[in-house]
Amino acid sequence: MMNSKNVLDSVPEEIEMALGVSRQSYRYGAESIVFKARVEELSGQNINLCYQCGACSSGCPLSKEMDLLPSKVIRLVQLGREDPLYSRTIWICSTCFECEVRCPRGIDIASVMEALRQIMLRRKYSEVRLESIDPEKLRGLPQIALISNLRKLMA
Amino acid sequence: MSLRLAYYPGCTLKTNARNYEASAIASSKALGIELVELPRWNCCGTVHALAKDDVMHYIAPVRNLIRVEQLKNSGLVDDGRLVTLCEMCYNTLKRADVTVKEDQERRRKLREVMEEEPPYSGGGVEVIHLLQLIREVGWERVKKRLVRPLRGLRVAPYYGCLLLRPRGIGIDDANNPTIFERLIESLGAEVVEIPFKAKCCGSYQTVHMGHVASELSYRILRQAVEGGADVITLACPLCEYNLGERQGEIRGLFPDLKYIPVLYFTQLMALAFGLEDSVGLEMNNPDPRPLLRRKGFP
Numbered sequence: 001m002m003n004s005k006n007v008l009d010s011v012p013e014e015i016e017m018a019l020g021v022s023r024q025s026y027r028y029g030a031e032s033i034v035f036k037a038r039v040e041e042l043s044g045q046n047i048n049l050c051y052q053c054g055a056c057s058s059g060c061p062l063s064k065e066m067d068l069l070p071s072k073v074i075r076l077v078q079l080g081r082e083d084p085l086y087s088r089t090i091w092i093c094s095t096c097f098e099c100e101v102r103c104p105r106g107i108d109i110a111s112v113m114e115a116l117r118q119i120m121l122r123r124k125y126s127e128v129r130l131e132s133i134d135p136e137k138l139r140g141l142p143q144i145a146l147i148s149n150l151r152k153l154m155a
Numbered sequence: 156m157s158l159r160l161a162y163y164p165g166c167t168l169k170t171n172a173r174n175y176e177a178s179a180i181a182s183s184k185a186l187g188i189e190l191v192e193l194p195r196w197n198c199c200g201t202v203h204a205l206a207k208d209d210v211m212h213y214i215a216p217v218r219n220l221i222r223v224e225q226l227k228n229s230g231l232v233d234d235g236r237l238v239t240l241c242e243m244c245y246n247t248l249k250r251a252d253v254t255v256k257e258d259q260e261r262r263r264k265l266r267e268v269m270e271e272e273p274p275y276s277g278g279g280v281e282v283i284h285l286l287q288l289i290r291e292v293g294w295e296r297v298k299k300r301l302v303r304p305l306r307g308l309r310v311a312p313y314y315g316c317l318l319l320r321p322r323g324i325g326i327d328d329a330n331n332p333t334i335f336e337r338l339i340e341s342l343g344a345e346v347v348e349i350p351f352k353a354k355c356c357g358s359y360q361t362v363h364m365g366h367v368a369s370e371l372s373y374r375i376l377r378q379a380v381e382g383g384a385d386v387i388t389l390a391c392p393l394c395e396y397n398l399g400e401r402q403g404e405i406r407g408l409f410p411d412l413k414y415i416p417v418l419y420f421t422q423l424m425a426l427a428f429g430l431e432d433s434v435g436l437e438m439n440n441p442d443p444r445p446l447l448r449r450k451g452f453p
Contacts (some may be wrong), residue, residue, distance in 0.1 A: 046209040065367055092364075094357065097317075107331075108205075110321070132391065144167040144243060145396060149363065
């Protein structure tokens with residue numbers, strides 16, 4: 001396996017600020033190719049189709065809460081960068097498929113979000129734990145809410 | 156002679172949404188459809204397994220589809236259709252069927268792990284939503300069955316997500332749906348269009364990000380109130396929880412919001428068909444009864 005190389009010095013600061021992502025993830029080579037291929041495999045989507053029109057981000061009802069817009073997530077995956085794995089965005093997405101019906105390139109962005117979630121969940125990261133939910137609230141919740149939430153967000 | 160069809164209730168229809176189930180069964184009967192509850196049904200999984208290598212989460216929905224084929228073979232239902240009420244059940248079961256049919260590799264794996272069940276190849280069961288069935292039966296038959304047309308009632312339809320999306324699964328045009336509007340008109344009520352009629356209500360994020368779900372739901376509710384709607388109607392128990400049950404909490408964050416009752420579309424049907432015993436309005440929160448009484452409905 002090729003060592004990942006930090007190419008931090010070659011990235012202009014303004015680009016880094018514009019992307020609004022952490023410095024640690026500038027990598028290239030085998031690792032980024034593997035990551036992109038893994039996302040494509042899990043989602044069944046061809047990430048390269050995206051031409052950054054932003055229709056997904058403009059339609060997303062939850063984009064206000066996100067740290068990375070859906071279109072940015074797709075761009076970063078195209079570049080093989082793992083930043084979206086550590087973003088809030090993938091956990092805020094409620095899989096409403098608004099982006100899926102809007103995408104003029106036919107990419108199911110909701111499935112890409114799921115692929116990113118799956119990578120984290122399979123590393124045993126849980127966004128929600130049953131014991132962290134207020135027992136009072138738990139009693140009032142319909143099963144449909146609880147089961148779908150834990151199916152999506154608990155490892 | 157009524158049409159007998161297999162019916163899949165799903166978890167919440169037996170608890171928080173009993174009014175949805177009771178009113179659906181009664182109003183379907185009025186339209187000549189007998190909903191036969193699927194024997195030995197189990198959880199559908201609530202959310203479709205989107206990961207392309209996922210096999211495990213197909214077992215539950217596929218097992219339900221096998222039960223439908225068995226029910227069909229026993230002759231207790233007239234064809235291989237499965238009627239669903241909950242949007243999430245509809246989506247999960249429908250997509251499981253499509254995946255099993257199209258994905259040879261996963262079909263093979265599923266057969267291996269489900270060796271004690273008869274094999275299911277996909278396509279043998281047609282998963283439909285009750286709204287589709289009513290559209291097929293025809294709006295004319297709905298109009299003919301009216302005992303108490305909902306004249307003067309202004310209804311804002313709310314589709315939610317999974318009735319219309321994703322592409323190829325939704326029951327109507329994702330950008331310009333009309334099925335709810337047609338039903339409301341057929342019942343004699345007036346349609347109030349809201350721009351966010353198909354925007355997410357917050358879905359399962361309501362469990363741990365209540366404020367986010369509240370904000371999304373608030374926008375939908377406010378549009379309905381400002382549009383002059385008396386009630387909102389919908390087809391999903393999770394949307395009902397977010398828009399109805401949690402309205403008090405939403406008002407805590409947004410005190411300018413006026414209460415607006417939220418009813419399942421089947422409750423409106425039962426009301427218009429004169430099936431008072433099956434409407435189950437006492438389970439709705441906020442209580443729609445004072446408003447309906449004011450409007451002249453018992």
